Amino acid sequence: MEQISFWEVEVSPKAVNVASVPQRSPFRYPGGKTWLVPRVRQWLGNLPSKPKKFIEPFAGGAITGLTVAFENLANSIVLVEKDEQVAAVWQTIINTDNGAEWLANKIINFNLTPESAKLLISSQPNSTKGLALKTIIQNRVSHGGILADGAGILKNGEKGKGILSRWYPATLKRRILDISKVKKSLKFIQGDGFQLIKKNINSPNIAFFIDPPYTASKKKAGSRLYKYHQIDHEKLFELMAKAKGDFLMTYDDADEVRALALKYRFETRLIAMTNTHNTTMMELLIGRDLSWVD
Numbered sequence: 389m390e391q392i393s394f395w396e397v398e399v400s401p402k403a404v405n406v407a408s409v410p411q412r413s414p415f416r417y418p419g420g421k422t423w424l425v426p427r428v429r430q431w432l433g434n435l436p437s438k439p440k441k442f443i444e445p446f447a448g449g450a451i452t453g454l455t456v457a458f459e460n461l462a463n464s465i466v467l468v469e470k471d472e473q474v475a476a477v478w479q480t481i482i483n484t485d486n487g488a489e490w491l492a493n494k495i496i497n498f499n500l501t502p503e504s505a506k507l508l509i510s511s512q513p514n515s516t517k518g519l520a521l522k523t524i525i526q527n528r529v530s531h532g533g534i535l536a537d538g539a540g541i542l543k544n545g546e547k548g549k550g551i552l553s554r555w556y557p558a559t560l561k562r563r564i565l566d567i568s569k570v571k572k573s574l575k576f577i578q579g580d581g582f583q584l585i586k587k588n589i590n591s592p593n594i595a596f597f598i599d600p601p602y603t604a605s606k607k608k609a610g611s612r613l614y615k616y617h618q619i620d621h622e623k624l625f626e627l628m629a630k631a632k633g634d635f636l637m638t639y640d641d642a643d644e645v646r647a648l649a650l651k652y653r654f655e656t657r658l659i660a661m662t663n664t665h666n667t668t669m670m671e672l673l674i675g676r677d678l679s680w681v682d
Contacts, residue, residue, distance in 0.1 A: 412458060414477065414563050415449035415527055416554060421599055423661035424638060425455050427673070427681070431636050432461045432595060434680040439595040439633070441466060443588060445581025446600045448474060453597070457570045462595060465574050468581045473526070475578035476519035481567050482576040487517060488568035492561040494521050500555050505529045528554050582619075585627050594633030600624060621645075625652050637674035649674050657681045 409425045421428075432439065442462035444453040447469040457465045467482075469475045480487035498504070498521075509526045513519040529551040567574075577584065581600075588594050600619055621644075628635050629652045639645045641658060649656050655678040661669050673681065 410455070410458075411451075412454040412563060412567070413449040413451045414481075414524060414560050414567075415474070421449075421638065422451050424452065424659075424671075427659065428452055428455065428597065428636065429459070429461065430680055430682075431675075432456070435595065435634060437593065438462060440464065440593040441588070441591070442595050442597065443584060444468065444597045444599070445584055446598065447478070447576075448599070450478065452599070453574070454567065454570075457573050458566075460573075463573070466577065466584065467574065468577045468579060468584050470578065470580060472578075473519060473523040475576075476516050477523050478576040479578065480517050480520035481564055482571045482574050484517065487520075488564050488571075490517055491520055491524070492564045495524060495564070496557045496561045498525065498557065500525070500529070500551060500557075502551060505551055524560065528560075582623070582627070585624075585631070588633070589627065589631050592632040594631075596628070596631060596633060596635035598624065598628065598635055598637040600639075621648060625649070625654075628652070629654075635675060639672045639674060641670055641672040645672060645674075655679075 409422050411422065432442075439462040442453065442456045442465045444450060444466070445468045447453060447467035448471075450467050450469075453465045453467045456462050467478060469478060477491075480491050484490075505525055508522050509529075511522060513522055585596065588596075600621065625648045628637065637654075646656065649672075654674050654676060657673045657678045658670050659673050659681075661671060
């Protein structure tokens, strides 16, 4: 039997049901981290002091960063996203004056039908706000919320409701307006998460939450889920080994990822999650010290 090094000792705590966690993001996001929210609270609460800055370099639906903002778990939160469509939503809500109100009102007044959805999705908006609206609609009516090329539109949906099965305009409006209320603590940057990590690598009172596209394993699920799925995972691990601040990484459980964690002497924990279909799945947490995981 293969011997396991001390930094690889794993536990598998009771699964967190995502239905028990407040939903903050307007996105349905593939690989979303709602299930991890209780662990993020636990991690940040066990740090020696409240982080001055919380950085999420691969923000996506940003449920983690939003939770940190809503629950005041760090003084400031920086979200970074490269995808132009996802970025347009965050630019509109966080960086644009009255952008959240504009987007919320557009959503609540949008008459969603298969025809209106297809027309908007096929359009080429000439403004960031227009692209944000298109992105939210596309995200809501596509299979799994996938925005990458080739994602199809829901036909049957939940209980035969078709594209309306994931369309909750009042809820989306509330979430967007709620985010606008905490945006003073939020900063959004469209760009490369690696650059922001490098810029802050020597700052000690920073917490990094690292949730990159899952393309490190042979399964490479991220290649069909995300537009920008090609990243240098080895370089990412190398950077985090040099970072003065603490970090928490989450990855698909794969031999390639475990090998990188072993190489850089990071601890790993296998964590159970229960998705919205009540299916229990496992993901890998990675950090310098995961003794706080119960």
